[in-house]
Amino acid sequence: MAHQLSKSQPKETLKIDELPETVEVIERPLPKAGRQGFLPIKTNAFDRGFISVVSFVAIHLLWMRFLEFYLPLWVATILSLILAVVIVRRG
Numbered sequence: 001m002a003h004q005l006s007k008s009q010p011k012e013t014l015k016i017d018e019l020p021e022t023v024e025v026i027e028r029p030l031p032k033a034g035r036q037g038f039l040p041i042k043t044n045a046f047d048r049g050f051i052s053v054v055s056f057v058a059i060h061l062l063w064m065r066f067l068e069f070y071l072p073l074w075v076a077t078i079l080s081l082i083l084a085v086v087i088v089r090r091g
Contacts, residue, residue, distance in 0.1 A: 052084035
């Protein structure tokens, strides 16, 4: 059984004379440029998070090499987390 195509009415078109006189302009939001904190570069949230993770790893590696015999590693973890919070909030 074949489907019958219904004949639809042609769509209405506007003539140039019938167009509205005012046109709304929708502007695209500008990208966020980043923030200048105590870090020497402009950073966004991802940059500050990445710098925090890299510093976390670096502090732990240096701690294990030079200070682990004197202080336990959890002290480095606490210091790294405090530094990460400072970098993310103020960096």
